[in-house]
Amino acid sequence: QKEVEQNSGPLSVPEGAIASLNCTYSDRGSQSFFWYRQYSGKSPELIMSIYSNGDKEDGRFTAQLNKASQYVSLLIRDSQPSDSATYLCAANSGYSTLTFGKGTMLLVSP
């Protein structure tokens, strides 16, 4: 069974701080990894994808991948209250399909 594990949270950080979200995956064959943000009552929206070991930066967001440790993380710098949401980690799990973690709830307090 291919699995993606995330701490459910909530992760609480003050405004302006760095939020660090983590994810592990079980399938060593996974090559593509994704972070989605989901606001309450809304559908998931893509934040970032990462395919290679190392860091990938996009604005305030940095995704990190370590395939040897089967570990993916998302750093959010200068966290804002509008970043409060559930963050879903996903890994590809076969032909075009993704396995999703259950998500980590992030709360950013003003």
Add this chain to the structure above:
Amino acid sequence: DVKVTQSSRYLVKRTGEKVFLECVQDMDHENMFWYRQDPGLGLRLIYFSYDVKMKEKGDIPEGYSVSREKKERFSLILESASTNQTSMYLCASSTPGSGNTIYFGEGSWLTVV
């Protein structure tokens, strides 16, 4: 931008009714998916399709069927709705050309009473 449209956003159906959830994408994506999302259980794949008239079972296909007669349209069918199918249903699409990144529709909230 990728647009995945789920025509029915909020539905209330009775137990035993046949339910159709329709999804259309406008980006010529080969792959389309139906997920359901429940508190504490996360996103679970019901069915997916990688071509017209093709379908593959996901993790929880029981009680569901799908239809893909045209590339842009993927329908989820609940043959006889049951209360345990009350959930949010998410349609999505992807293409190998964009690294198989999955793009979601806005979701359909189904309540079966």
